Amino acid sequence: MTRSLRSAAVLGILALGGCDSLDVGDLNNPGLDELEQSPSRVGVNTAATGLLIGLRVGIAEPNGWIPLLAALGREGFNLNTTSDPRYIAEMFVGPLDPGSGAFGANFWGARYANIRNTVVVLNAVENVVEFTDEEKDGIRGFAKTIQALELLRVIVTRDDNGAVIDVDRPPTGEPGAIATKAEVYARIIALLDEGNTHLQNAGGEFSFGLGLGFSGFDAPPTFARVNRALRARVAVYRDDFAGALTALAQSFIDPGQPLSVGVYHGYGTGSGDLANNIVQGAAQVRANPDLLTAAQLRANGQPDLRVTSKIVTGDPFTGIAGTASITSDKHFTIYPSNTSPVPIIRNEELILLRAEANLGLGNVTQALVDINLIRTNAGGLPAYSGSTAPAAVLDELLYNKRYSLLWEGGHSWIDYRHYGKLTSLPRMVSTGKFFTKMPFPTNECLVRTPQPATGCVPENGI
Secondary structure, three states, rough: OOOOHHOOOOHHHOOOOOOOOOOOOOOOOOOHHHHHHHHHHHHHHHHHHHHHHHHOOOOOOOOOOOHHHHHHHOOOOEEOOOOHHHHHHHHOOEEEEOOOOOOOOOOOOOHHHHHHHHHHHHHHOOOOOOOOOOHHHHHHHHHHHHHHHHHHHHHHHHHHHOOOOOOOOOOOOOOOOOEEEHHHHHHHHHHHHHHHHHHHOEEEEOOOOOOHHHOOOOOHHHHHHHHHHHHHHHHHHOOOHHHHHHHHOOOOOOOOOOOOOOEEOOOOOOOOOOOOOOOOOOEEEEEOHHHOOOOOOOOOOOEEEHHHOOOEEEEEEEEEEOOOOEEEEEOOOOOOOOOOOEEEEEEHHHHHHHHHHHHHHHHHHHHHHHHHHHHHOOOOOOOOOOOHHHHHHHHHHHHHHHHHOOOOHHHHHHHHOOOOOOHHHOOOOOOOOOOOOOOOHHHHHHHOOOOOOOOOOEEEOO
């Protein structure tokens, strides 16, 4: 984490003003200095709630997490190349540029700013005598879970380039070393497991509010199930399929509940709040037309219900960047207004993660039970009748993850990269490239001597 993040570290706390859906204390207090030097009960509770504000920063923006990672995974894209040609020139052709902080080197500063917020909260709670032991464990468990999720966002974008995990150090001092991918995942797992232990000892209520996006998961016992859901996602990413099944059994997975059950980023339009800016009809944000042509068919001959319920045909638009161009007349309907919530993790993903874990363990029959549950309920498709060879079932699983988690968080890019199948996705432009990782921002590289051997040069793709 660079020395430049001290001013950004309080981002989530200061952004609380005007957020109608979150119950917070005095928004003028605490400042970062007060939290570090003389924290109070009100201040720490406010800062804990503020971690959710920091968590949603840069997610639902035209150049944010969803559109840019969706572009890398060929789900959708922003074709507003008049505003910035990098939407196509960099994200589809490349190279991904370390100096392009809002594009090829995005998703670093805001993520570490909120990680710094978690460090401040964790340090501050130890010095507030007004908290009970259970309340302290609730704050610890929550903050460590958020820190783990933010680190996960960093490493899924940087992959083999690694990331910084030594974050509890003076922000004006020397930056923490770049840890390897394996070390980063080990730290994420440790944070989630430690967080879960804290949550088991946290009693029945948090001392702070979590907001509407966490309805039903806003107390330590239920939030612990969110922690385990994230732990399952991480385990699958690490091919720890047995560990994934263990975590899933402790999560909120439930085939008998709506697939939409889960936790969400909340958005609002009040003064000082953050709106969802990738709503239906927003600028030139479009879906990939290939999603319709590649969709499997229902019994009535119509495409997969996940296409017809999430995408509509509208006016065509062409984005042009140099010799590269993309045209689409497909519009997402997933977020109908600028207050629409964005999923963090939900039941549908958990069922597919269980299928993925069982498939990874060779339990093909059990994997197909969950795949078919999603096919029939979410897609309106008949049960899978193809080959039961593991490779064929993996392709079917990836198809279902792509369509079920469409436009929610870059899942196609992450999943197809995981299995070495990125080049099976549509290239979109003849000179297009697929990228397996993003570089570090140039400013992160400049504060390091020597600079990391990888991560500080343009990513050229395949």
